Amino acid sequence: MTAETVTDVGANAQSSVPAITRGMAILELVAAAGQAGASVPELAKSMNLAKSSTANICAALEGEGMLRRSDGRLTLGRRILSLAGDYLRSADQLAEFYALCRRSRLISREAARLALLDGTDVLYLARYEGTNPIRLTANIGDRFPAHVTATGKAVLATLPDAVVEDRYRGKTFVPFTSKSLTSLTDLMAELQTSRQRGYFMDDEETNIGVVCFAVPVVNIPGEPAQFAISATLLKARADELDHAEIVSELQQIARALANPLSSHSL
Secondary structure, X not given: OOHHHHHHHHHHOOOOOHHHHHXXXXXXXXXXXXXXXXXXXXXXXXXXXXXXXXXXXXXXHHHOOOEEEEOOEEEEOHHHHHHHHXXXXXXXXXXXXXXXXXXXXXXXHOEEEEEEEEOOEEEEEEEEEOOOXXXXXOOOOOEEEHHHOHHHHHHHOOOOHHHHXXXXXXXXXXXXXXXXXXXXXXXXXXXXXXXXXXXXXXXXXXXXXXXXXXXXXXXXXXXXXXXXXXXXXXXXXXXXOOHHHHHHHHHHHHHHHHHHHOOOOO
């Protein structure tokens, strides 16, 4: 948030509901702080508010799950993700995702997903079923560990390595199949290889006999992605198709949904 924006917030705080205005400003400042988060004194200084008033608003937001506190610093809470998911499930962009899938030559016949990253999990927001649906894959609202999913790897790969390592510090890698990744070392190596390859895979890591191809939806080149899209196929069918063509169509859909999830045609 810029200095001009903060000044505007201060002026808007004279509105009939200043606490809401200030609460929204705090959420925007915390969001801008990213993974590092922000402390109450930093927020108070940015908004030119008393520390006690800022602390009270932050406590209320924390109580509602909009913020979370760790080592005295505040980051966005899971409630934000829940609300965003509710919005996305009903937004026009989701309709665009389905339309883009239907218009794709190959993807229109397969199972496709739109997912976002939440910590070390992926949350599925949309599920397209083509003429070759696969019932074993994720439904809308399902969560899966990111390390066994193509969509999870696709978004993780857009984060700095240090951020990925920090997220997984102390985490247990629970395998879904004998092919699942079981360590951070293996995950980091696969992310590096997949970045160079240009797409990400779940190669029977979630279900034996099922493979998944994914690419991130990147709004700003070089910045972390929030979303990824995937195509899921039976392995026998995937072996019959040109993987490069599947990935190319996914990349076209991702570009159409980017900036941010804006509507474009293939």
